[in-house]
Structures are given as C-alpha cells and as structure tokens.
Amino acid sequence: MAKAGLWIVLLMFSTILISQIGLVDMKAFATESSSEPELTLSGPSGTISEGYFRLQFTGADRTRDVVIEQGGDDSFETIRAEFSPMGDFDQIALSGFPDGTFYFRAREGDNFSETVTVTVQHYPLWQALGLFAAGAILFFLLAWTLIRAHRNRNKEASHG
Amino acid sequence: MDEQVAGFALNSTLGLSIVVVFGILWVCFGYYLGRSNKTHEDFALAGRNVGFAFAAATAMATWVTSNTTLVAPELTYQFGIWGMIGYSFAALGLIFFAPLSARIRELLPHGYTSGDFIRLRYGVWAWRIFIVISMVYAMGWLISLGMAGGILLQALSGLDYHIGMSAILLICVTYTLFGGLKAVIATDFIQALIIIIGVVLVAVLLLVNTGLEPIHEQLSVEHPQLLSLLFPAAIMFLFNNIFFGLGEIFHSNVWWSRALAFKRKVAFRAFLVGGLLWLPIPIVTGFVALAAPSLGIFPASPDMVGPSVAAHVLGTFGAVIVFIVVFSALASSLDSLLAATSDLVTRDLYHKHLKPNATDTQLFSMNRRVIIGLGFITWLFCLPQIATLGALLNFTGAFVASTIWPVVLGLYKQRLTGTAAAWAMAAGTLCGLVSYFVVGFYVAALVSCAVSGVITWFGLRFSQTDFDWAQLNEKEGV
Numbered sequence: 066m067a068k069a070g071l072w073i074v075l076l077m078f079s080t081i082l083i084s085q086i087g088l089v090d091m092k093a094f095a096t097e098s099s100s101e102p103e104l105t106l107s108g109p110s111g112t113i114s115e116g117y118f119r120l121q122f123t124g125a126d127r128t129r130d131v132v133i134e135q136g137g138d139d140s141f142e143t144i145r146a147e148f149s150p151m152g153d154f155d156q157i158a159l160s161g162f163p164d165g166t167f168y169f170r171a172r173e174g175d176n177f178s179e180t181v182t183v184t185v186q187h188y189p190l191w192q193a194l195g196l197f198a199a200g201a202i203l204f205f206l207l208a209w210t211l212i213r214a215h216r217n218r219n220k221e222a223s224h225g
Numbered sequence: 226m227d228e229q230v231a232g233f234a235l236n237s238t239l240g241l242s243i244v245v246v247f248g249i250l251w252v253c254f255g256y257y258l259g260r261s262n263k264t265h266e267d268f269a270l271a272g273r274n275v276g277f278a279f280a281a282a283t284a285m286a287t288w289v290t291s292n293t294t295l296v297a298p299e300l301t302y303q304f305g306i307w308g309m310i311g312y313s314f315a316a317l318g319l320i321f322f323a324p325l326s327a328r329i330r331e332l333l334p335h336g337y338t339s340g341d342f343i344r345l346r347y348g349v350w351a352w353r354i355f356i357v358i359s360m361v362y363a364m365g366w367l368i369s370l371g372m373a374g375g376i377l378l379q380a381l382s383g384l385d386y387h388i389g390m391s392a393i394l395l396i397c398v399t400y401t402l403f404g405g406l407k408a409v410i411a412t413d414f415i416q417a418l419i420i421i422i423g424v425v426l427v428a429v430l431l432l433v434n435t436g437l438e439p440i441h442e443q444l445s446v447e448h449p450q451l452l453s454l455l456f457p458a459a460i461m462f463l464f465n466n467i468f469f470g471l472g473e474i475f476h477s478n479v480w481w482s483r484a485l486a487f488k489r490k491v492a493f494r495a496f497l498v499g500g501l502l503w504l505p506i507p508i509v510t511g512f513v514a515l516a517a518p519s520l521g522i523f524p525a526s527p528d529m530v531g532p533s534v535a536a537h538v539l540g541t542f543g544a545v546i547v548f549i550v551v552f553s554a555l556a557s558s559l560d561s562l563l564a565a566t567s568d569l570v571t572r573d574l575y576h577k578h579l580k581p582n583a584t585d586t587q588l589f590s591m592n593r594r595v596i597i598g599l600g601f602i603t604w605l606f607c608l609p610q611i612a613t614l615g616a617l618l619n620f621t622g623a624f625v626a627s628t629i630w631p632v633v634l635g636l637y638k639q640r641l642t643g644t645a646a647a648w649a650m651a652a653g654t655l656c657g658l659v660s661y662f663v664v665g666f667y668v669a670a671l672v673s674c675a676v677s678g679v680i681t682w683f684g685l686r687f688s689q690t691d692f693d694w695a696q697l698n699e700k701e702g703v
Contacts, residue, residue: 117527153383154524156526158523158530160303161448161450161518187456192461194460196461196668197460199464200464207630208321211633214324218637
C-alpha cells in the first residue's frame with residue numbers, strides 16, 4: 066500500500082513539474098511565433114434564456130490590452146459599455162442582460178474584431194412561476210411529512 | 226485599461242506558499258490525531274463519541290465548501306439576488322437532517338454507512354441503484370472540489386490551474402490518510418472558526434470600502450436582470466437548489482457517518498445549529514459577486530468571481546484572507562468526502578460483497594488504499610477543466626434528489642418496499658437527467674425529486690408488507 070501511495074504521490078508531483086515546464090515552453094513558443102494573427106471574437110450560438118453568456122477572443126498580441134466593447138447597435142457609433150478581461154484570460158463571462166439583441170466586438174489598440182450578436186430571450190414568466198409553484202408544493206409536502214413523522218416518533222417514544 | 230483590475234491580487238509564489246504552509250499544518254495535525262486510531266471503527270467513525278461543539282462545527286464547516294465560497298458567488302453573478310438567497314436555502318438540508326440524524330442513530334446503533342441502511346431496509350436492487358447514485362455524486366463533488374482548488378489559485382494568483390488543483394488534492398489526501406474521521410472533524414473545527422471570522426471580515430471590509438450605492442447603481446443600468454425578483458431562470462432555480470441540497474445531505478455518507486459518529490443525544494442539536502450557522506454565509510459570499518460589474522471585474526468563468534472581487538477590493542491582505550478561508554472550506558469538504566466515500570467503498574463493496582470475513586486490520590488497510598485511489602481518480606478527472614463548478618454540481622442534482630423520499634419515508638414508514646424505492650430512485654434520476662439536458666441545470670433536482678416522490682407515495686399506498694425495524698440493527702461479524 067505504501068509503495069502504491071508513493072508512486073501516486075510521485076506521479077502527481079511530476080505532473081505538476083511537467084505542467085509548469087510546459088507552461089513556460091508554451092509561452093516562449095508563443096512569443097517567438099506570433100505573427101500578428103487576426104483578432105477574432107466568438108460568442109454563444111442560439112438564443113440565450115438565462116441572460117448570461119461568455120465571449121472569447123483569439124489572435125491578440127497581448128491579452129491584457131484587449132477590451133470587449135458593447136455597441137448601442139451594430140454600427141458601434143456609440144459604445145454602451147467596455148469590459149476588460151481579467152488577468153491573462155482570453156474570455157469573459159457576462160450576466161444580467163434583459164431581453165434584447167446585444168452587439169459586441171473586441172478591440173486591441175486600433176485593431177477590431179468582427180461583431181458578435183447575442184440575442185437574449187428569457188423564459189416566459191408563466192413557465193418559471195409554474196415550476197416555482199410545483200417546487201413550493203413539493204417542498205411543503207416534504208416538510209410536513211418529515212415534521213409529522215418526527216413528532217409521531219417522539220410521541221411513541223415518550224409513551225414507552 | 227486599469228492594470229490593477231487586469232492583474233492578480235497575489236503573486237503565484239505567495240499563493241503556493243500559503244497552500245504549502247497550511248498543507249503541512251493540516252498533515253501534521255492529521256498525523257498527531259491519527260496516532261490514537263486503534264480500530265477501523267476509530268478510523269471510520271471517530272469511536273462514535275463526538276461531542277456537541279465538534280459536531281456542530283464539522284456539520285457547518287463541511288457544508289461550507291466550494292458550493293458556498295465559489296458557487297454561491299457564481300450563481301449570484303448569473304442569477305442575481307435570487308441566486309444569493311436561493312443558495313442560502315441549502316441550509317435547509319442540514320436543518321431537516323437534524324430529525325433524520327436522531328432517527329438514524331436510533332435505528333442503526335451499529336451502522337457504518339448510508340449504504341448499510343439502504344441495503345438492510347430495501348434489499349440489494351435498491352442498494353445497487355443507491356450506490357451508483359452515491360458514487361456519481363461523490364465523484365462529482367470530489368472533482369468539483371479539486372477543480373475549485375485550481376480555480377481559486379488561478380483566480381487569485383494566476384498560478385496554473387493544474388498546479389493548484391494537484392497541490393490541494395495532495396494535501397487533503399495525505400492528512401485524511403493519516404487521521405481518518407477524527408482528523409477530519411478536528412480540522413473541520415479549526416477550519417469552521419477560520420471560515421466564520423474570514424467571511425465576516427470580508428463582508429465588513431467590502432461594505433466599508435465600496436458601499437452599497439455604487440453597486441446598486443451599476444447593476445440597475447447595465448445588468449438589471451440581476452436585481453429583478455421576476456428573473457425567470459432564477460425563479461426556476463430557487464426550489465431546485467433546495468431539493469439539490471436536501472438530496473445531497475439526505476443520501477450522502479458524509480452526513481450519515483457524522484450522524485453515526487456523534488454522541489447519541491448530540492446529533493439533532495448539532496445539525497440544527499450547524500444549519501443555522503451556515504444560513505448567512507452564502508448571502509455574504511454571494512453578495513461580493515454583485516459588486517463585480519461596478520468594480521470592472523469580468524471573470525473568465527463565473528466561478529472565479531467571488532475570490533476575484535474580494536481580492537480586488539481588499540488588496541493583498543484581503544486576498545490572503547480570502548485565500549485562507551476558501552482553502553479551509555475546500556479542505557474541510559474534501560477530507561470529509563474522501564473519508565466518507567472511502568468508508569462507503571470499504572464497507573459496502575469490499576466488506577459486504579467481496580470479502581465478508583475481512584479482519585479489522587484488513588478493513589483499516591483497505592480504507593486507506595481507497596482514499597489514495599479516490600484521490601488519484603479525482604485528480605485524473607480534474608485535469609481537463611470540463612465544466613463550471615455550478616454546472617458540474619447541478620448535474621449530480623438529478624441523481625441525489627431522487628433519494629430524498631426513499632430515505633425519509635424509509636426511516637419512518639414500515640410499509641415502503643424495496644421495489645418501490647428502487648423504481649423511485651431510478652426513474653427520478655432518469656427524468657432529472659432528461660430535464661437537465663433538455664431544459665437546464667436549474668430544474669434537474671426538482672424534476673428528479675417530484676418523479677421519485679410520486680412513485681414512492683404510490684408504493685407506500687399500495688404496499689401490503691410491514692418492515693421489521695429490528696432488521697436494521699445488524700451486528701458486526703468481525
């Protein structure tokens with residue numbers, strides 16, 4: 066058992082090391098071979114029913130310089146909001162959007178990606194409230210069953 | 226672009242150093258406590274003698290997990306106010322388990338696992354389905370915890386996900402291996418204190434440094450749905466989360482092993498107090514996610530939002546606190562789950578099916594092998610970051626919610642048969658999975674529980690047999 070444990074521990078440690086070495090090499094490779102690829106932005110396909118989604122970009126020279134812009138419309142004459150991705154990540158998660166169509170593009174300096182259109186259409190409220198009511202009934206049925214069974218059991222125990 | 230927003234609150238060396246220092250502390254503590262484990266019962270159930278303070282602390286600390294510290298902010302970021310409040314309702318799982326724990330202690334004075342109960346109460350078919358559900362859940366939770374460790378370090382310090390995940394898994398496997406349930410419960414006590422103090426500190430500092438008004442203003446304009454009480458997906462999520470929490474606790478050996486390890490009169494109060502202590506924690510951890518947009522923080526993945534916001538607002542000092550709190554929360558759950566799942570495999574699969582005549586020494590040894598094996602399998606599954614924590618956890622909701630009615634009615638009603646319980650769990654899980662893929666993760670547990678409930682009640686209504694409770698009092702053969 067001790068031997069098996071030792072091997073597993075060694076394997077885990079070696080993966081940590083490989084992962085770290087691999088990370089360094091990949092960064093070096095990326096620096097050497099970057100040749101100004103095109104900045105692209107991708108988003109969710111289809112209609113979003115929950116108001117949250119992710120946007121991902123590729124082809125940036127320096128990920129920290131990329132900003133995701135939200136346009137007032139697809140012409141981007143007015144910029145409604147700007148979102149800066151965290152750290153070196155090449156994607157952002159956005160949430161809390163109401164029903165509607167939203168336009169996004171990535172910008173790095175004067176370099177822009179194509180526009181990504183996201184359509185949000187929340188579930189109908191009747192459907193949500195129907196499930197809420199079903200959940201509430203089921204929950205109170207469970208609570209009632211549990212409390213009643215516990216009280217009956219306590220009564221039985223106290224009677225002998 | 227604001228450099229501070231883009232950067233990380235800690236450098237990766239500091240992040241890894243904290244993990245190593247705390248890791249060494251937990252491992253030494255586990256080793257120290259494990260020296261007094263003489264029998265398999267000592268190792269697996271801490272001698273069935275855990276007092277109230279440790280019992281309440283372990284109930285609370287184990288339930289404060291990646292769910293609370295990472296997924297509560299994730300769901301708040303996605304579902305707004307309802308995400309935060311809905312998540313805190315998972316406390317109902319602990320509170321409702323209080324009466325069940327007293328009943329479990331009464332019916333199974335010599336029991337070891339939740340699998341013991343299902344096998345003795347419902348027979349082999351229901352037990353097989355239950356074991357599948359338990360193992361899917363345990364692996365899902367273990368993987369989510371391992372992933373959470375990697376995500377935490379990555380969000381706070383930029384450290385590679387695989388390094389953080391491997392380091393945290395390694396530490397938890399090691400100290401659980403040395404100390405068994407006794408070490409798990411003792412470290413939970415310390416971790417519970419760290420979690421409560423840390424969470425309160427973060428909340429106070431966030432309110433002082435940022436205030437409510439700017440957060441509300443930003444959300445109202447740019448992300449109005451997060452403040453809406455009529456957010457459809459969030460409304461659907463509310464009761465689903467309650468049933469997910471109930472299913473997790475009612476079926477899982479993590480909680481059954483605690484009910485069986487606590488002193489006889491302690492279990493009820495411990496779970497009740499643990500639940501009440503836990504209730505406000507997701508509100509606090511979830512609230513920090515609402516501050517993200519106004520601070521210009523847009524995480525790569527929603528499960529990173531909690532630690533990222535807290536670390537940004539509170540600076541390096543705050544990031545260290547957040548880091549220690551979340552690391553403690555992860556460790557307290559990971560060790561509990563490793564211990565409880567290894568008990569389930571050792572007891573239910575190895576002892577009851579493969580080697581009924583196993584000696585105490587063999588069980589002891591097998592238990593430790595299983596801990597190592599589980600740690601290794603978890604690590605393998607964690608390597609590809611396949612889903613967000615919330616999505617992964619809620620996938621298991623389809624499984625666990627199907628056990629709620631069979632467990633509750635099985636503990637109190639003599640007439641429910643094994644066939645009805647088996648059908649209820651199987652059909653509930655299948656329907657839950659269909660709804661998970663067709664509608665979304667926020668309905669899976671609700672559908673699973675509803676289908677299982679209907680079948681269970683029909684089974685109860687038309688059953689002609691009475692189960693003899695004495696059959697649950699199985700004496701040990703070794």
